[in-house]
Amino acid sequence: MFKWRTDDFSWVDFTIDVLRVIIVLGVVIGAWNTLSSGRISLAQWVNLFAAGLSQGSIYALIALGYTLVYGILLMINFAHGEVFMAGAFSTVFLAEALNRTGFLNAQPLLAILLMIAFAGLVSMSVAILLERIAYRPLRGSPRLVPLITAIGASFFLQYTFRGLYGSGFKAYPGVNALQGAIEIGGISIPVVQVFVFCAAIFLMLCLYWLVERTRVGKAMRAVSENKEVARLMGIDIDWVIMFTFGVGGFLAGSAGVINGLFRPQGVNFYMGFIPGIKAFTAAVLGGIGNIPGAMLGGLFLGVIEAIGPNLVLAGLGIPGANQLKDVIAFTMLVLVLIFRPQGILGERLSETKA
Amino acid sequence: MALLEVNDIHTYYGNIHALKGVSFEVDSGEIIALIGSNGAGKTTTLRTISGLMAPRDGRVLYDGEDISTARADTLVAKGISMVPEGRGVFAKLTVEENLDMGAYTRRDSGIKEDLKGAYELFPRLGERKKQVAGTLSGGEQQMLAIARALMAKPRLLLLDEPSMGLAPVLVDGVFDTVQRIANEGVTILLVEQNAHMALQIADRGYVLQSGEVAISDTAANLQQNETVQRTYLGID
Numbered sequence: 001m002f003k004w005r006t007d008d009f010s011w012v013d014f015t016i017d018v019l020r021v022i023i024v025l026g027v028v029i030g031a032w033n034t035l036s037s038g039r040i041s042l043a044q045w046v047n048l049f050a051a052g053l054s055q056g057s058i059y060a061l062i063a064l065g066y067t068l069v070y071g072i073l074l075m076i077n078f079a080h081g082e083v084f085m086a087g088a089f090s091t092v093f094l095a096e097a098l099n100r101t102g103f104l105n106a107q108p109l110l111a112i113l114l115m116i117a118f119a120g121l122v123s124m125s126v127a128i129l130l131e132r133i134a135y136r137p138l139r140g141s142p143r144l145v146p147l148i149t150a151i152g153a154s155f156f157l158q159y160t161f162r163g164l165y166g167s168g169f170k171a172y173p174g175v176n177a178l179q180g181a182i183e184i185g186g187i188s189i190p191v192v193q194v195f196v197f198c199a200a201i202f203l204m205l206c207l208y209w210l211v212e213r214t215r216v217g218k219a220m221r222a223v224s225e226n227k228e229v230a231r232l233m234g235i236d237i238d239w240v241i242m243f244t245f246g247v248g249g250f251l252a253g254s255a256g257v258i259n260g261l262f263r264p265q266g267v268n269f270y271m272g273f274i275p276g277i278k279a280f281t282a283a284v285l286g287g288i289g290n291i292p293g294a295m296l297g298g299l300f301l302g303v304i305e306a307i308g309p310n311l312v313l314a315g316l317g318i319p320g321a322n323q324l325k326d327v328i329a330f331t332m333l334v335l336v337l338i339f340r341p342q343g344i345l346g347e348r349l350s351e352t353k354a
Numbered sequence: 355m356a357l358l359e360v361n362d363i364h365t366y367y368g369n370i371h372a373l374k375g376v377s378f379e380v381d382s383g384e385i386i387a388l389i390g391s392n393g394a395g396k397t398t399t400l401r402t403i404s405g406l407m408a409p410r411d412g413r414v415l416y417d418g419e420d421i422s423t424a425r426a427d428t429l430v431a432k433g434i435s436m437v438p439e440g441r442g443v444f445a446k447l448t449v450e451e452n453l454d455m456g457a458y459t460r461r462d463s464g465i466k467e468d469l470k471g472a473y474e475l476f477p478r479l480g481e482r483k484k485q486v487a488g489t490l491s492g493g494e495q496q497m498l499a500i501a502r503a504l505m506a507k508p509r510l511l512l513l514d515e516p517s518m519g520l521a522p523v524l525v526d527g528v529f530d531t532v533q534r535i536a537n538e539g540v541t542i543l544l545v546e547q548n549a550h551m552a553l554q555i556a557d558r559g560y561v562l563q564s565g566e567v568a569i570s571d572t573a574a575n576l577q578q579n580e581t582v583q584r585t586y587l588g589i590d
């Protein structure tokens with residue numbers, strides 16, 4: 001074996017340290033150049049930030065599904081992006097129908113609630129079926145096995161939707177009440193962004209209440225901590241695991257609708273892939289298994305994605321910085337895994353738990 | 355009729371034959387001690403009764419019903435509670451949430467009242483009800499584990515080495531508590547390495563050896579038994 005470590009010098013540590021310095025320098029120099037050039041006004045920064053928060057709150061909702069399942073089963077449900085897609089895609093049809101009858105614009109709030117409930121239920125059912133059919137029979141098998149199954153399940157879901165509805169793009173109908181902008185102190189923020197953010201925060205508060213205050217929420221935490229003792233309390237852990245998948249699914253489905261209102265275009269069978277990976281990044285950023293971590297990780301990733309390219313990359317003279325959004329997300333994933341694998345809020349995973 | 359009848363059970367861990375035909379009975383209202391050295395099969399016996407494991411052979415009868423293959427979570431509602439080896443408190447849940455989990459299967463309105471009762475029995479827990487259980491001392495965690503099991507209102511309480519790892523001053527308190535719980539009418543099956551204390555509060559006892567019952571007698575007779583004295587009581 002090649003030896004990396006001599007007695008007091010490690011090439012790995014050295015390389016990581018050099019990387020750290022380069023990254024910090026790059027960020028500082030890029031930001032300095034951008035800010036001193038004054039190319040982007042304060043109002044524009046605020047707009048970028050607000051857009052980032054909205055996008056981030058959608059990531060956060062999806063990320064919660066990864067983190068809830070990981071917290072209880074120490075398993076990453078890589079088909080979760082497709083759970084999101086299933087709700088978002090199915091609800092396009094409901095949204096179109098509501099639009100045709102005029103209900104969508106006559107009663108926007110009610111119509112959106114209806115859509116969220118519908119998408120939530122679709123995604124919840126998909127998540128529960130996934131658990132029952134694909135994951136439960138594999139519980140207790142090596143960790144790689146459910147991972148491979150998840151990838152298979154992803155393809156299955158993608159091509160089911162493609163088979164049913166084709167590979168073309170669909171769009172959510174516009175909602176009049178969400179057009180326009182709110183003016184605050186000379187800065188105008190689109191109404192839809194405010195709506196997206198508030199809706200997501202509301203859903204997260206509901207989740208917080210569920211997990212912290214209700215009987216089933218306590219049972220979820222108990223099962224996540226010690227399954228055997230949870231059974232000795234009379235908790236049916238299979239049911240709790242299914243419920244957890246369902247909750248994660250519901251949040252992903254509602255994220256699908258909220259995403260559809262925020263970015264109406266781009267609904268198709270493949271739409272879950274990128275948001276899925278980004279939400280996974282957000283969950284890892286916040287410390288996988290950690291609920292507030294997933295929320296913060298999502299918001300953080302959204303904001304970094306919105307601000308990072310303009311602030312750092314443009315300042316470093318990299319052309320077409322805004323097209324590099326996705327690169328930022330995945331670079332963040334790699335960086336977190338290198339420098340702080342436990343995430344922002346996560347505790348260091350012990351061998352037994354990891 | 356005995357409340358619990360363990361009838362010639364054989365329990366395995368994979369190929370490891372841990373229980374080789376264990377039989378004993380627990381009558382309603384009794385305290386039964388199950389003693390034996392490391393690896394004798396005491397924990398396995400409790401796990402088989404509580405439904406965490408199923409015997410490959412033999413039967414476990416509870417209140418006349420065959421529960422050999424019943425799942426652990428269904429037995430709690432039937433009145434079997436267990437305090438597992440090493441306590442098993444939920445470290446990230448608060449003291450009160452742990453107690454809530456003890457009452458998970460209950461739907462009656464007496465839960466609040468019983469919570470108060472638990473804090474009366476263990477005032478230390480009452481002072482710390484909002485604290486996460488992981489921050490409690492070992493003795494407090496043992497109190498919590500016992501209080502949590504009682505929240506299910508069990509008829510039969512299985513205790514796996516409740517005195518393990520506790521400072522000697524706390525050990526007396528634990529056995530005191532067990533005695534008090536028994537006085538309330540709860541039937542107790544007590545697994546202990548501290549045979550001396552266990553036999554003092556027990557009515558009868560069984561000695562497990564390599565997965566088999568080697569001796570069974572009243573607690574008083576066991577205390578006088580030469581083999582028991584030599585092997586488990588440290589008397590020469």
Ligand SMILES: Nc1ncnc2c1ncn2[C@@H]1O[C@H](COP(=O)(O)OP(=O)(O)OP(=O)(O)O)[C@@H](O)[C@H]1O
Nearest residue numbers: 367370372390391392393394395396397398399547
């Ligand atoms: N998870 C396991 N896998 C394999 N064998 C096990 C396992 N747990 C226990 N055993 C074996 O089963 C036998 C009985 O173990 P058990 O834990 O019931 O003993 P015990 O009497 O409770 O001992 P102790 O006093 O150390 O708690 C032992 O030989 C032990 O090695």
Ligand SMILES: [Mg+2]
Nearest residue numbers: 396397398439
């Ligand atoms: Mg044991």
